[in-house]
Each structure stands twice: as structure tokens, then as C-alpha cells.
Amino acid sequence: MSTQQPLAVGLVGTGRMGSFHAETLARRLPGVRLAAVADPAPGAAQRLGDRLGCPRATTDVDELINDPQLDAVVIVTPARTHAGLVEAAALAGKAVYCEKPMAVTLAEADRAIEAAGKAGVPLQVGFNRRYDTGFRAAHDKIAAGAIGTPQLLRSLTRDPKLADPARVPPWTIFLETLIHDFDTLRHLNPGAAAVEVFAMADALVRPDFKDRGLLDTAVVTIRFDNGAIATAEASFQAVYGYDVRGEVFGSAGMLTMGDIRRTHLTTYGPDGTSAECVAYDQDLFHDAYVAELADFADSVRTGRPPAVTGEDARAALSIALAAIESITSGGPVRIDRPRHP
Template structure:
């Protein structure tokens, strides 16, 4: 399939990240049209569609999928709905971009992958760090052999504080399924060709210790061993008071690459109070290029039928580590992965 005109996109889910993706399609991509938005919350789709000039707004997913003008959908609903929507969209013949995580069980991941394969539609998953310039250049250096064989790999996510969410409303294991899932994909991507063989995880409620006995986790450290001998560490915390901190590092037999910086730029202020830097405070500011680039790649996948970004299989591989983390924390043991 090759399409020369702008591609028609429908958005499913008009929340925070969905609204940002809608803005990207409508205002940042020159070769895509935002033609429809669906959200079950009364007025949510209509309001966002009016702001962005999208001609169609629905409260029903089936109505959006029945729109024959739509060639691809961007799924940005709560995670528990992702798999069923991927399947319905694929069965309707729509190309699919799904926010992470694509699924919460391996069975659902397989179901989503199979639906896309049966429908012969592209399936891309939203691991936006791959599109960040620093991370992309780090992977290129690894591919070029500039650091030798990877030995130690690190990825971290520290969300900006203060933490003001209600822990009672956060699904259990969110720190693995929705936060560290990015880091798991990053570790796999920065160690090309290697497979994880065992996972050890520890987690606790250090930001909100009053919710520790309710199964809430806001802090975690994960160790992953790979079949090429390399060892990786991922860590997350929900409250970095100094800003939104996303970093990666790969140390190898011949050198090292580091990626990411909490500082907004290399500008440093020197004044009567000392030395200071402004820091990133929102993911949509830090990764605006990455978020846009991944949707541009999705549009190209619709044009060509070839997915160059993270696939359903990539999402399944990251999920396998997340599930192993849940088992490791629950049973206080190292979990071996079956490849």
C-alpha cells in the first residue's frame, strides 16, 4: 500500500496524552489529518474536536471505527482497555498506534498481535524514547560498535514532584506496567539481539508510605540479566522534586554512551544565589520531538505497510519483564524468563 495524500487519523481517548497526540496530528504533522475523536465521557470528544477542527466526534468506539475515511487510529485510553480496542480496530481494517502498555497479560498481547496480523494492518506501540535524539544517537553508537560489547545497562524514570495523585486511584503495579515499561523497552532496545533470562525486582511506597500496606508502590529497582552476559538496572520513583528525570546509560567493553538530561538546555545561570539550571517538568515538553516523530513514523507505516517503530512483539517483550517484576516482588525471589 502506498498513499501520497495526507493520511486520515482517528483518536480514541481524549485525556491528557490523547489530547497531546491529537494536537500533534492536527498541528505538527503536515501529512496527516485528524478526522475524528472518540471518548465515552460526555462532551470530551466534542470539546477537543472543536479546538482542533476535527470534523467528527463520537462517544462510541464502534461509530469511529465505522467511519470509512479513517485509515489509522491512535489509542490513548486507560491501559486496561488497550487490547480490546487494538483487536476491534484491526478487525475494522484500521492501522493501529497504541500507547503503552499494549496489554496487561501475555495472552492479551498475543491476541493483539494476532489481530493485527490477521487484519494485515500495521501495529505500532508508543515507546517514545526510541525517537528522542539522544537515545537514538546512543543506539546508533552501539550499532556502530563504538562501545564494544554491552556489559552494564541502566535506564531510569523519575516523575516530577510534588506527587499529588491519590494512590487509592492508581491501579496496582502501575509502576511496572505503565512507568518502568518504558525502561524495559529501552533496556531491550539498547542491547540489540540479547534476550533477558532472569529478573529481580524490589518495590516499596517511599513517597506515600501510608499506602504501603494497601499494595501501592511508588519506588522500584529492577535488575535484568541477559543471555549475552550483560546486566541491566532500571529504577523508578514517582516524585523527583527537582524535575522530570529520564536517563539511560550503556557501558561496554570499549566505551560508554549516556543519554538524557533533566536540564532543559545547556544554559546555566550564574547569579547571587549560585549556579542553577531549569529542568524539565512534563513529559510532553521533554519529549515533544519524540512524541511527534513516533506519530510521523506511524503515518509512514500506514503509507507503506511497514512498521519501523516499536512493534506488538516489542511491547510483548517489555511486558514479559514487567510481569516478571510483579512475580519477583510478590514472591520475593528472582524470576527466570522462558524465551
């Protein structure tokens, strides 16, 4: 495409994350314009469009996807709609950015990847931790051999509050929360593939919803083909705030990432020390969320492959599905080699 005209992007989905991405497209990225917003909920797209000065708002998602004036589509809808929308956008010839997870089955993931490949359009998936300065620096140091060979890895996600357990679909903790950690662990162990998974999970935050399929606390152990052993853990309720951290222990050293503090300010007083904690993911990863869309826009303009691909999303999904199978079977689960390189 021409690099002289602003990149025209349409966004599908106006929830909390969709609204943040829409604001990024409208106000934070030079050379990008938010050209259209779609959401099937009556009035949702119009309200967001009016707030951001977007010229088009519609309840018809297909209309947006097939708009010939758009260069790219950003998908921020409920997880189980992602794969179908990726296929539709690729078929319409649009570059695609899709929030995680790209799909919830491997068959869906394969169709989405194939659709983008056949159309020759970029497909980027929203694993934002790769764009966080600390996690990115850790990856670069590991890839350069700064801590030798990774041996033990850890990644955790603790959400601040489980607001409405009745609205949490089954297996969400693996497919939508720990999927970030699975990608992070892969990224922090460059060139290695997960080969075995063992998972444990329970409803410790809301045990009264366990019989409805809710699991709100989980630990997953992953073995990689380079011998490294990793753990990923998640909870849907950390009373102190939003908590995301990582650690890689290697043969020549260790790296840690993540900080729950809003700033580096610590208060010392007669009752001890205290620090203000981050409450939401958009606080902790604000710059990373912006950076990933900036990177997507650059890949569309330049034609280079996206930094986070559909194949990356499929690999993380394969770990999530193995974890679900492990919970069901009660034992470790082997992971087949990925179909896509």
C-alpha cells in the same frame, strides 16, 4: 493505500497524552488529518474536536473504530483497555498506533499481535524514547560497535509528582512507568533477550497508601542472554522535575543519555549555580512524541513494518510481569523465550 490523499486518522482517548497526540495529528504532520475523536466521557471529545477543528467527535468508540473513512486509529486510553481496542481496530482493518503498554497480560498481548497479523495491518506501540535524538544516537552507536559489547546498562524514570495516589492502579510502576525503561534497555542492548529479573519496590513517597497496593519506588535488575546486567529504577516523586536518563557501559567505552534541564542555560550567581528543570514528559520528549507518530504515518503509507512492534511491547511486558512476580515471591524470576520472533 494511496499516498495522494491525506491519511485519515481517528483518535480514541482525550486525556493529557491523547490531547497532545491529537494536536500532533491535526497540526504537526503534513499529509495527515485528524478525522475523528472519540471518548466515552460526555463532552470530552467534542471539546477537543472543537479546539482542533476536527470534523467529528463522538462518545461511541466502536463507531469511530468501524468508520470506513478512517485509515488508522490512535489509541490513548487507560492502559487496561488497550489490548481490546487494538483487537477491535485490527478487526476493522485499521492501522493501529497504541500507547504503552499495549497489554497488561501476555495472553492479551498475543491476541492483539495475532489480530493485527491476521488483518494484515501495521501495529505500532508508543515507546517514545526510541525517537529521542540522544537515545536513538546511542542505539545506533551501540549497534555499530562503538563501545564494544554492552556489559552494564541503566535506565531510570522519575516522575515529578504523585498527584492522586488513590487513582494509581496496582503494579502501575512496572506496567506503565518502568515499561518504558524495560523497552529502552532492550533497545540499547541490540539482539539480546532478557532471561532473568529481580525486583524490589516499596511505598516511600506515600507509605500511607501501601496497604492499598501502591508501590511508588522500585529498582529492577535484569540479566540478558549476552551476559549484560541492567538496572531500571523509578520513583513517582522527583521534587526537581521530570527525570529520564540512561547509561550503557561496554567493553570499549560508555554512553550516557538524558538531561533534566529545560535548556542548556546554567545561571551562576552568589548563591551558586542553577538550571531550570523539565517539569513534564511532553516538554522533555516533545519532538520524540511527534516523530513516533510521523513514523507511524509513514509506515501506513509505505507498507513497511513499524519500527516499534507488538512483539517489542510483548517483550517489555514480559519483563514487567517477571518483576511483579519477583516482588510477590521475593526472588529472581526466569523469563521464557518469547513466543513471537
